[in-house]
Amino acid sequence: MPFGDLLTELKRLPALDRYSLTLYRRCAGAVASIGRFEPCATMVEDHLCREVSRQFFEENMEVFFDEGTPSVCRYGGGFFGFLIPFSMSGEDFCLVGDGVREASIDLWQLASLARDGGDAFSLLPYVESLCTASYEEVENVAEQVRLKIEQYRLPEAAGSAHAAVAQGQEPVGDAELAAVSQAMERLDKAATVTACIAICCETIVSAFQAASIAVALPDNDGKSFPVTGVWGLPDELGTVNADSLHLFVAPEKVKKTVLWDGKMRALLPEIRAAVCTIFPLKAQGERLGFLALFDTDVHTNAALLISMLAGAMAGKLSSIGKDATRSKENALSERLMSLTDTLLQIDSKDLLYESILKIASELIDATQGSIMLIDKDGVGMQIVFTQGMTLNVARCLQLKVGKGIAGMVAKTGQPLLVNDVEKDSRVAMANRSRFKSKSLICIPLKLKDKVIGVLNLSDKKNLRPFTHSDLQLLTSFANLASLMIERTEVLEESERFEQLSVTDPLTGLYNRRFLKSRLEEELNRSMRQGLNLTIIFIDLDFFKSYNDLCGHLAGDEALKLTADIIKDSLRDMDIVARYGGEEFCAVLPGTSKVEAMIVAERIRAGIESKRFPGESDIPLRRLTASLGVASFPEDGRSFNDLVHASDIALYEAKARGRNRIVAARTSSERGEPKHEIPEHRPVQTQSALAKTLDFNAYLEASLQSKG
Structure with a gap:
């Protein structure tokens, strides 16, 4: 067929209406360009697109041809084109189609295309007038063109068949050629995998009298290939994994009738055959499995036609698979959008x-x-x-x-x-x-x-x-x-943070509500990681009397000084809050009760040694503090339990004479007789008792129990 006639026939495809087509042929002869592809026929719809396409494809056309599969490319900042390599009548060809662009326009690329001192904006109206297409649409067009070219190659197969007659080989007749041609046209319109397999296998059985046929296609993961009997065999024949696929599609077995050997029989024991002919299913470099004929004598020229039919089926299966993937992705996107709307309604x-x-x-x-x-x-x-x-x-x-x-x-x-x-x-x-x-x-x-x-x-x-x-x-x-x-x-x-003011405006410490939130977080972390946690409640002694005698301004200043003493006694990781009035709370993560008692004594001593103006007028003549200590997990595992335990310890310290530290007692300790409240003693004696009887005795006993 003349080159121009081939392009004319291809342009009859509705999908090619807006495309320019250029046919390249590999040159032969004793010239410098030997082996290179040069244009031999063209039907141009748009000259700018043709020029951009020529610059992109011509330089590496040998590479495209060697790949052996249709290629769809984006170039020039937004133009689309496809290239289909094929051989006919002993010559090599590449068909290039161009003339469409993607929806977006790249102005930087347009600037490089502008001529005669023009700019990108001068080309913008022209480029906007071009038809737009997606990568997938161009890919589908290329596949239609490939199938059409395969049909044109059938007469060449017929010529080979007639030559085979002269050499004593079994020829194929016009009926077989017509059957394969019609099957390829039907494949082009098939919409499902089942329809493709049915068209292909019906044609092989009727035209070539195949005794039995099986098809292997990849599963969803693409790691194995279930084999299905489609004619003369059971439906489920077994599975071939990807690593074993070479046993069936090795070059020495493809398109040749060979023995059904032991290795293949071991993988597919349900197939009891003597010989087989295997045709690989491959499209655009992707392995899609194989088509196998069993106990059927397939001559060379018949194998050529069946191979072409298998190639057309593979191309269509690949196209159907990509369409299914796109549909699945679209369905997933829609479902995720729906789920997004659902989740956006949740505010907890x-x-x-x-x-x-x-x-x-x-x-x-x-x-x-x-x-x-x-x-x-x-x-x-x-x-x-x-x-x-x-x-x-x-x-x-x-x-x-x-x-x-x-x-x-x-x-x-x-x-x-x-x-x-x-x-x-x-x-x-x-x-x-x-x-x-x-x-x-x-x-x-x-x-x-x-x-x-x-x-x-x-x-x-x-x-x-x-x-x-x-x-x-x-x-x-x-x-x-x-x-x-x-x-x-x-x-x-x-x-x-909008609903709560996290700090106390007077002392700058955290407030009670924030303390509750942080303490619960630290309790969860301590529970997960198996850590100790201790809280210390600090309450100023006789603060109401001090506030009444010295005035509210002096009382506010005393609270600020107390807050500074507590902060200076703690680590950076510790938390301190004003719990209310003259009461403070310190949270010591990762700290045992023994270790916390040391910190508590540092706070008590710091407040006792601090000179507060006018403190000599209150009952103890010194502004002091009582402290209650409780630890996780022995004294409680929740916020309320720990606060309750430390509160009881604090009031026990008050009852024993104030200016002292009392640790919460464990369940075993609570069964012991309660300590008697000491008699009234001078301030100095009570202070010494706080340091020796309460703090040091507890610390010594705790250290001995740990030792």
């Missing part, structure tokens, strides 16, 4: 955690799971919500980044899919009794590159292992969940 962290875990479980049919968030220190992790186990118990578990399955996911930021926890070398652990299956998925919750937690799911409803598709779906949702968690935390944090 606990409800958000519950909703995220519920949605994630429904997405992949999991029955158990948890959400873990990394502490601010980046060392520990806290379980904030669970499904399938008690939340209160889960919150008591001590979890660390880098330890265990979830800890490793938190450390690496890489998702983990485990089919069998006992056999997977990455985890290699005995399955726990509360898990019904051995498969699990752990997904990192990320904000940009920072891991903030882990989403864990296990036990599918059907108890089958999770799949790579489950992992991909959950990963997409985890990105949304991370953003929602960050949003809710920011909103709650902002609301908390």
